[in-house]
Structures are given as structure tokens and as C-alpha cells.
Amino acid sequence: MAFELVPSKRILKELGKLESSQKTKLLDLFLKLKVDPVPAGEFNVLKLTGCTCTYQIRIQKIRVIYDVYWEEKRIEILKVEGRKGRTYKDF
Numbered sequence: 001m002a003f004e005l006v007p008s009k010r011i012l013k014e015l016g017k018l019e020s021s022q023k024t025k026l027l028d029l030f031l032k033l034k035v036d037p038v039p040a041g042e043f044n045v046l047k048l049t050g051c052t053c054t055y056q057i058r059i060q061k062i063r064v065i066y067d068v069y070w071e072e073k074r075i076e077i078l079k080v081e082g083r084k085g086r087t088y089k090d091f
Contacts, residue, residue: 002034003068007077014080018062025059026080037075049081054078 007015010033030037038055039045048054048065057064065079 002073003037004072004074005030005034005077006074009073011077011080017078021061022062024060026064029057029059029064033066033075037070 015026018026029043032042041080044058046056046058048056051067053068053070055066055068057066061082063081064077064080067076067078068074069076
């Protein structure tokens with residue numbers, strides 16, 4: 001069964017700032033996340049320490065941080081941002 005992706009309005013705004021090639025890669029990632037929330041075979045997926053269900057995927061210089069709610073079959077996209085010093089703050 002497919003997972004539901006829930007991006008926030010802030011995420012949609014951040015996606016608008018990216019280049020078109022980066023947007024297509026993220027769209028591909030989001031489609032794969034609906035089927036497999038932790039696609040470790042295809043992407044560089046890390047579980048963030050100190051968090052129970054928060055993961056990070058790195059695509060080139062972009063970081064996608066998201067929570068997986070296994071019982072509800074829901075994925076909440078917390079952050080999509082280029083690698084900067086502040087990427088991991090306030091999520």
C-alpha cells in the first residue's frame with residue numbers, strides 16, 4: 001500500500017527556489033518515497049540520531065528531511081534545502 005506524502009507550505013515555497021533539474025530529481029524521489037519510505041538501495045538514506053522516525057536523504061547538494069509514520073502510512077516532509085549550516089535547525 002502506498003504512503004501519503006504531506007509537504008508543508010514552507011516546503012512548496014522552498015521547492016520553487018530550486019533549479020528545474022533539481023526539481024525533477026526531487027519529484028522522482030517523492031514518487032519513490034510513496035512506495036518505499038526508506039529507499040536505501042537507491043538513495044543515500046540516513047536515520048537521524050535522537051529521533052525515532054526522522055530520516056534524511058541526500059541528492060547532490062540538497063537535503064530532504066522527513067518523518068515516517070508507519071501506522072498511518074504517512075510521510076511528512078519537514079525540510080528541503082541546500083546543504084548549509086542551518087539545514088538541520090528548526091525542523
